Amino acid sequence: MKRKDFSKLKIEVQNSKDKHFEYEDYIAGAPPFLRGIHTTMYIQTPFKTTNLNNTPISENNFSEIELANFLTESFNTIKNSLQENISIDKAVSKIYFQTIIDKNQFDEIAKFRAARLLWAKMINGFNPKKQESLALKIASVINTSEHALSAILGGCQSLASNETTHLFFEEETGILNTIDPWAGSTYLEKRTEEITNKAWAIFKKENKLN
Amino acid sequence: MGDFITNEFETSSAAAWKQKIQFELNGADFNETLLTKTNEGITIKPFYHSDDFVKLNIPTSKESFKICNKIIITSENETNLNAISAINKGVNSLKFEASKPFNPDVLFKNLLNKNIVFHFQLRFISEEFINKIAKFLKNETVFFNIDIIGNLAKTGNWYTSLNNDFKSIENIIQLNLNSNILSVNVNLYQNAGANTVQQVAYALAHANEYLTRFGEKIANHIQFNFATGSNYFFEIAKIRAFRYLWNLILNEYNCKAEAKIFSEPSLRNKTIFDLDRNLLRINTENLSAAFGGANTISNNTLDTLNKVIHFKKDLGSNNPQEMVNDSYFIESITKQIAEKALLIFKEIEKSGGFLNQLKEGTIQRKITENTKKEQVQFNNSELVLVGANKYKNNNKTIDSKSFKTIERKKHKTLIIPIIPKRLSEKLEQKQLKNEA
Numbered sequence: 221m222k223r224k225d226f227s228k229l230k231i232e233v234q235n236s237k238d239k240h241f242e243y244e245d246y247i248a249g250a251p252p253f254l255r256g257i258h259t260t261m262y263i264q265t266p267f268k269t270t271n272l273n274n275t276p277i278s279e280n281n282f283s284e285i286e287l288a289n290f291l292t293e294s295f296n297t298i299k300n301s302l303q304e305n306i307s308i309d310k311a312v313s314k315i316y317f318q319t320i321i322d323k324n325q326f327d328e329i330a331k332f333r334a335a336r337l338l339w340a341k342m343i344n345g346f347n348p349k350k351q352e353s354l355a356l357k358i359a360s361v362i363n364t365s366e367h368a369l370s371a372i373l374g375g376c377q378s379l380a381s382n383e384t385t386h387l388f389f390e391e392e393t394g395i396l397n398t399i400d401p402w403a404g405s406t407y408l409e410k411r412t413e414e415i416t417n418k419a420w421a422i423f424k425k426e427n428k429l430n
Numbered sequence: 431m432g433d434f435i436t437n438e439f440e441t442s443s444a445a446a447w448k449q450k451i452q453f454e455l456n457g458a459d460f461n462e463t464l465l466t467k468t469n470e471g472i473t474i475k476p477f478y479h480s481d482d483f484v485k486l487n488i489p490t491s492k493e494s495f496k497i498c499n500k501i502i503i504t505s506e507n508e509t510n511l512n513a514i515s516a517i518n519k520g521v522n523s524l525k526f527e528a529s530k531p532f533n534p535d536v537l538f539k540n541l542l543n544k545n546i547v548f549h550f551q552l553r554f555i556s557e558e559f560i561n562k563i564a565k566f567l568k569n570e571t572v573f574f575n576i577d578i579i580g581n582l583a584k585t586g587n588w589y590t591s592l593n594n595d596f597k598s599i600e601n602i603i604q605l606n607l608n609s610n611i612l613s614v615n616v617n618l619y620q621n622a623g624a625n626t627v628q629q630v631a632y633a634l635a636h637a638n639e640y641l642t643r644f645g646e647k648i649a650n651h652i653q654f655n656f657a658t659g660s661n662y663f664f665e666i667a668k669i670r671a672f673r674y675l676w677n678l679i680l681n682e683y684n685c686k687a688e689a690k691i692f693s694e695p696s697l698r699n700k701t702i703f704d705l706d707r708n709l710l711r712i713n714t715e716n717l718s719a720a721f722g723g724a725n726t727i728s729n730n731t732l733d734t735l736n737k738v739i740h741f742k743k744d745l746g747s748n749n750p751q752e753m754v755n756d757s758y759f760i761e762s763i764t765k766q767i768a769e770k771a772l773l774i775f776k777e778i779e780k781s782g783g784f785l786n787q788l789k790e791g792t793i794q795r796k797i798t799e800n801t802k803k804e805q806v807q808f809n810n811s812e813l814v815l816v817g818a819n820k821y822k823n824n825n826k827t828i829d830s831k832s833f834k835t836i837e838r839k840k841h842k843t844l845i846i847p848i849i850p851k852r853l854s855e856k857l858e859q860k861q862l863k864n865e866a
Contacts (some may be wrong), residue, residue, distance in 0.1 A: 221642050224682055226779050231768050234485050237756045271759065323715075324744050326753065340439070364736070366713055369662075381805065387821055389711050391814040392661040397466045397474045400661060404480065404758035407748070 241404050269298075283323075283331040283415050288422035290335070291316055291342055295427060298346065304391035308346040309353045316377070321367040329402055330365075330411035332358055332374030337416055338423070375400060433489025444479035451476065455636035468664070469803055472766045477806055479759030486674045486768055490687055490751050491723055496547050497738050498523035498728035500694070506536035514539060516732060520739040525549035525728055531559045534566045542570060547726070549573045549653075549692065555581075555589045557598055566605045573610040573653045573692070576602070579639055580615035583788055586843025596643065603648065610690070612652045617657035621697045621850035626668040627767055627858035629656070631774035632793065634675055635784035638775075642783070646685035654689055656724070658715040659696040659844035663717065664767075667760055669693075669722030675775070692726045693719035696736075701854040704817035713737050754849040794846045801851060808853045818854040 242248040294315050301311035317335050321328050339356035347355065359378045365385035372379070372389050379386050390396060400407045423429075452460055464476040499516040503509045503526050513524050524546060526537070531554075548570055550563075560574060578595040582588055597637050616633040619813045624632065633654055640648060643735045654672070658665050669691060676689040695712045712734045720741065731737050754760050778787055787793045807813035814820045 221645055222721060223642055223779070223783060226679070226682065226776050229678060229682065229776065231486060231674070231765070231772060234487060235483060236481070237485075291681065314635070320827075326742075344439075365710055369714065369717075384821070385710055387816045388660075388707060389714075391625060391820065392660050392711070392814050394466075394474075394664065396517060396663050397476075398759055399477050401478075401759045402757055403478065404483070404756050405754060406756045407753040410755070422627070 222384065237404070237406075272359065283327060283334070284418035284422060286319065287335055287338060287419035288426060291338060291419070291423045292426050294339075295342065295423075302346075308343070308348045309350045311316045312343060312348070312353045316359050318359045318361065320361045320363070321371050322363065323370075325370045325373065326402075326408055326411055328370040329374040330408060330415050333400070333408075334415040334419060337412070337419055341420075342423075364403065369395070372396065374401060443499055444477075444481035445690075447479060448654055468625075469800060470625045470664075470767065470770060471603050472627075472770075474759075474763070475629070478762060480758065481759070483756075483758060485756065486671075486765050488670045488674050488723075488751075488755075488764070489671075489677050489688060490749065492503070492749070493725070494742065494745075494749065495720055495808040496523040496545070496726040497521050497723055497742065498525050498549065498692075498726050499732065499735060500527065500549075500551075500728050500730050502527045503529075503532055503537070505851055506533050510537055510539050510541070512613050516735075517544065517546065518543070519697070519732055519736070521732070523547040523549065523726055523728070527551040527553070529553040531543060531556065533800075534563055536541075538566070543566075547571045549575060549728070551575055551728070555595070555826075556681055557599055559602055559613075561605055564609050565712045573613065573690075574602075575613035575615075575655065577613045577615045577655075579785065579788075580613070582620060582845065583793075583848045584586075584615075584618050586845050586847035588844065595677045603644065603651075604855055605710070608651075610653055612648060612651060612690075613653040613655055614640075615655045617655050617694060618848055618850065619797060620657035621658065622797050623698065623804055623851055624797045625662075625800045626664050626671075627770040627774065628796060628800060629674045630668060630675065630767060630771035631776075631778070632784070633672055634679060634771070634775045635778040635787075638679065638779065639784050641679075641683060646680065646683035646687075648837060649680055649683070649685050650687040652690070655692045655694070656719075657696040657698075657768060658693045658719045658722075658724075660711045660714050660718075660719055662698055662714060663760055663764060665718035666722040666754060667764040667767050669719070669724060670754070670760070670764045671771060673723060674768050675772060676763070677820055679775075688852055690726075691722075691724045692728060693722075693724035694728050697850055699815055699853060701739055701815055701818040702858050703854070704823060707817045710860060717741070721754050725804055791846050794848055797848060804853065813853070815854055818857055 228398060264370075297315065298308065298311045302308065317339070319331070335358065336356045340354040343354050358374070358376040359380065360374070360376040361380045362368050362371060368379060368381060368386040368389050372386070374397055388390055448460070451464070455463060468473040468474065485559055497520070499513075499521045499525065501509055501516070503514050509526065516524065524541075526548070528550065547568060550573065552560075552574070555576065555578070560576070564572065564574075576599055578599060579588065589598070599611065612631055614637045616629055616636070619629050619632050633656075637652055637654070640652060650734070656669065672691070673689050677686075680687055693715075695715045699711055700708045712729060714728070716727050716734065716738050720738070727738055729738070749775055781787060781792075784793070803814055808815070808819060811819050
């Protein structure tokens with residue numbers, strides 16, 4: 221067969237998404253706290269790793285329940301602090317979300333994103349002075365090595381593990397080059413939405429909020 | 431969801447976000463600090479936003495991926511038992527590597543009619559034997575993975591000669607029109623140090639030699655054997671970009687065929703320093719292959735395949751390839767890889783095709799350029815292999831048996847052969863010498 225002429229061949233680029241969720245640009249754009257404290261966090265301050273201690277962490281199979289419980293607990297702590305005349309910014313500065321990673325990559329990343337979104341929403345109601353207060357710090361605990369991948373992809377600030385497997389992910393996989401690298405994935409955005417809505421509904425019901 | 435967020439936060443543009451980042455950077459230069467330039471000439475941004483969304487329409491494979499165990503045939507009996515044990519553990523595909531003809535009655539005992547997909551990697555070419563096996567396995571799905579151009583690239587010589595080699599496969603194809611006879615062994619290029627763009631371009635140009643010779647009717651019967659490395663998102667994007675371009679090229683032949691992609695872990699990044707680390711690398715590579723849309727994920731060990739089996743179970747009815755769709759970052763690098771690979775492909779075609787460039791040594795030279803670049807980066811610890819050039823663990827035992835030293839026999843060759851090369855080879859030799 222005669223060799224074909226491919227000189228005119230061109231790729232065809234599409235500029236719009238098939239499905240665009242209403243809230244994508246809130247998570248994707250500023251305020252960046254929805255995607256991690258700083259977009260620059262891995263470059264500016266390398267993320268911390270600690271050895272696993274024996275602090276018990278409540279494990280919950282359902283992300284939405286885990287998140288609702290965390291919000292309720294934080295809500296009560298904050299209210300108590302405010303009664304003692306501690307400012308909202310000071311009250312939240314010590315709170316962080318500690319979570320065990322044991323589910324699949326997308327469920328864990330969606331959980332992190334939902335946690336940031338709901339935290340920002342809740343804290344906004346208290347009118348903080350500092351924008352950092354709207355940013356949730358996430359500390360993750362892993363039991364098996366591959367879960368370090370989900371933890372980093374979700375954008376945790378610290379990782380506790382009894383191994384040093386995270387070094388492989390940090391050094392060899394290139395996953396720290398960009399923040400929230402799965403953002404936009406229709407599947408992930410939808411999963412984030414599901415967890416967010418369910419967790420918020422539970423939180424509101426538990427605390428009789430409107 | 432609607433007013434859930436809109437009543438409290440405003441949406442923001444990519445430009446506004448960049449401004450915010452510049453504020454965070456506190457004087458440091460945005461480009462210097464946050465952009466990552468890759469060997470492919472692609473720049474990774476610190477964030478991606480829907481404002482600059484781009485994507486290609488990637489053809490997706492509807493069938494879920496197969497999990498394959500590669501077994502080197504020692505004795506037919508022993509291999510058969512290993513194969514059965516792999517099947518019992520949940521593997522649904524087998525790849526047999528053979529250096530001489532084998533007895534199929536023994537090898538396939540209790541393995542037929544079980545919906546297992548078989549792959550071969552034969553280190554020889556024999557029309558008689560292949561026809562015999564094809565007949566024996568006529569009710570099974572089989573991939574023979576015969577790649578005479580790949581063999582030329584790898585060894586520097588044809589099996590016998592250009593004409594005889596092409597004549598042989600032509601005869602085999604004629605007799606087995608519905609079998610998957612041919613393959614394009616892109617893994618050679620990856621394992622020799624080609625970057626992702628080069629791999630995609632060479633895979634296409636390599637395959638186009640077969641299309642030019644045999645016509646589009648064979649398009650549906652070529653398997654693409656990729657090696658997947660641990661650059662997580664680039665490996666996902668590599669397979670996607672390839673699928674897109676393969677489809678684009680077949681359009682020129684007025685033909686539609688789904689690329690059949692077989693993925694094995696790369697050799698490049700494996701070291702003898704810490705075997706657990708290699709397993710971790712392989713696990714990540716398997717994930718990239720699944721998300722990228724490989725049809726088959728193949729490993730040599732059941733340890734790592736168990737994780738794939740578990741991953742697949744956990745996916746339920748989700749197609750991992752579709753889960754990637756519309757991800758700002760992956761869609762963006764997929765487009766860039768495709769764009770750059772297409773340019774190289776067109777250049778190769780313009781200058782007379784892949785075989786021609788292999789004969790001239792152009793492909794070899796281009797791969798070597800990238801291999802050298804990577805080696806310098808590895809030697810400077812810019813490119814890291816944990817346990818080898820950074821975070822060495824002196825308590826770990828070195829397992830020098832886990833990799834055969836890649837043979838580099840000097841014999842007369844028709845063209846310069848393309849040789850697989852692991853990044854840490856030299857470092858390992860040095861260390862072993864010191865310990866001796």
